[in-house]
Amino acid sequence: MNDPLQKLDPSLVARFAAIVGDRYALTDPQDIAPYLVERRGLWHGRTSLVLRPGSVDEVSRIMRLATETGTPVVPQSGNTGLVGGQMPDASGREIVLSLSRLNRIREIDVLSNTVTVEAGVILQTLREAADAADRLFPLSLAAQGSCQLGGNLSSNAGGTGVLAYGNARELCLGVEVVLPTGEVFDDLRKLKKDNTGYDLKNLFVGAEGTLGVITAAVMKLFPKPKGREVAFVGLPSPQAALALFSLAMDRAGAALTAFELIGARPYDFTLAHGVGAVRPLADNWPWYVLTEISSGRSAEDARALVEDILSEGLEKEIAGDAVIAASLGQQEDFWNFREILPEAQKPEGASIKHDISVPVALIPTFIEEAAKAVESVSPGARPVCFGHMGDGNLHYNISRPEGGDDAAFLALYKPMNKAVHDVVRSLNGSISAEHGIGQLKRAELIATAPPVAVDLMRRVKAAFDPAGIMNPGKVI
Template sequence: MDDDAFELDSDLVQRFVAIVGDRHALRAQDGIAPYLAEPRGLWHGRSSLVLRPGSVDEVSRIMKLATETATPVVPQSGNTGLVGAQVPDASGREIILSLSRLNRIREIDTLSNTATVEAGVILQTLQEAADAAGRLFPLSLASQGSCQIGGNLSSNAGGTGVLAYGNARELCLGVEVVLPTGEVFDDLRKLKKDNTGYDLKDLFVGAEGTLGVITAAVLKLFPKPKGREVAFAGFRSPEAALALLSLALDRAGPDVTAFELIGRRPYDFTLRHAAGVVRPLQADWPWYALIEISSGRSAGDARAQIEEILAAGLEAGTVEDAVVAASLSQAQAFWNFREMLPEAQKPEGASIKHDISVPVADIPAFIEQAARAVERVSPGARPVCFGHAGDGNLHYNVSRPEGGDDAEFLALYHAMNKAVHDVVRSFNGSISAEHGIGQLKRDELIATAPPMAVDLMRRVKAAFDPANIMNPGKVI
């Protein structure tokens, strides 16, 4: 830390440390450092204390003391978020509350099709536990090997399975939350139907730790598919890809579990820079899609459905070329190709990223208009478009012009955001589809959301956190 950095009162530090014990309180800066920055390196904060509680009671005592002493608290799960919600500010006044030790799977109920898990459970760990019990937990993200359930819920994570299963909010039946006062809101119920007043859990899911600390949740499980098939297809336009999506939904309905749209530029970047990837199709096309069909009946049924859909698309002239994975390893290779898209953009230089959603029918018009907006801000800049076309969520990233200067391009960050987001709003879309608001989009949310919406969010924040100690400066 710099010499002028704020230091918490030593007596107060000792009071916090006493709650979790010396072993689970980090005070040395080399131990704290990994908690102070996020994956993209856009935010670096300060803190003199990281607390790692091992029980809900310890979280409760921490929050009670924080409120009594007006100590701001930043909850943090796997630190994989992309909008800076999990990073403390630069003041050094905020303490970090890591949920990683709350990592028990309390129960898997195969009859109710639910899992009751603590906030620090790693997403992949839950996926594997559900699989071992003959069930599916369908939330799937590129960071699933390190992200944690508390963060997934706090950011209302989306991922590749939203088309069929919904986002994190739709997968959550109940929550356990420690309020800023230290009170515990225990709503860990397995009910799929409950019409007894306000649905309070939904206030905490997606709140990014600004209203309370999620410590556990009841999550939906699903029967494991008996057959799963993955295909890669090439198209001449986004309109053609969406025509296949419509056909697939007509023919297979909820068995369509993924439809990922990929532009030619991110496709080429991945072939150029990602190690170990294999070209899915021999010919090149302007657009591609990864399609997944999951059948609850049989492997043969899944195969028959995807072949029927692709054959109909080829006959209609919407599909130019397609291949169905011939093995589990090839199916995984297709998915690996999709997951490598964001990383493969990095060697191309600085980029400005957008996580947006528009109505599915407006995707082609958005892509066309956004490209024109990008060109006006930075002539020669390269749109890198891919994402979850089935639910309207696109990762519309923009790489600097070829041979351009990174610093000069990044100086256009706010202008580029405004240009792209203006197009999003013209379609009544969202400037944050699945990554959240955090620090990245807070000011823009306040400036562009309907004034009544901002006022209501501030009222909710004040009602739950009148001392403003819960992740201050984030969301609202």
């Protein structure tokens, strides 16, 4: 990148800085640097200004000035996104709008089972606040120690609790959004039933900051389970995992709160490289499942349910081996094993990622067909398959062949994506289940989505952001 940074006019920087105060208008390259690199290192943005507003009014004034001057704005929460949606481009013309100072939990209403929370609140902080109020906020992600609610909503985050509780969109009852014009759309309502026209909040949830800036939201809370059991299961095949899932749904219903599929390769990578990884089962199996039962009645009920499911699974030879966590500490060990899976892949060299979903019944078909597609692009490449089997979302990552060259393998990124995504589309699935579109999948979305869908998205974008200043180059 040899072209010089296109710095914003100093007088314009001064006008923006006056809104938030000099302390929260970052212009020093060292201060700005953390906002310009995402966790995979795929994108390196550039900017000469990062703004950190401390109120909705300041966000509103920033957006009014941005519209007036035609200044592109890139909203950013915890900077944990995996598709480049939070990164400014390389021109230097775009400013980064960090929501990290909007970090108040405004209200927890235990009678309504809701929490009103600002966009910069860290997910783990929100979960702990709900727990202190004897409630559960079920959104759970590997990045929950640093990701923020605004980003979770903007990307419609999923995680391990979607099976029972839904993704971010389903957990959201209302939003507060600053539009590109600076107008504030205040829809912070706690209503679970409201049929008064279009559901506008759902235009902003999952829009990745391309239509407006989410500054706060009303989110659902749930009663804390009275009993919880976690089990690790070894299985011979994805078909067996599907059969066990069907059995668990039949026996536990809504009490089945997680069902995570893990292939032998990511399991072995985690044992080899995962910090704090504890072997869950004595013997090795081709596939594994981490499952959780949460009972609203009692600990005894949860235990009886999980024992019933596993006993029948073993008796029918669906499962080969199983262990139920014997303590809270072992439950944490099992979940830690799952959460550190993605990081444990890194020491194995370059990786090509896929975040896909297919109908649950077709997961074994996808795994079989995708393996053939991978081999056709890069013989010897190693599929690393794990994910949320209960809702059809798999993280289908491909590690380079053993002893292979990282750069040569990453040069196959596009053909590998196409090969895997062709399998996904043949099964009527989605190329982005929970990470979003951002920059990574924008061209593919436009090229492969139904033309009417692309046209409708462009119309919505033009209606909300006619000046084109909201997170340009992302999604659509």
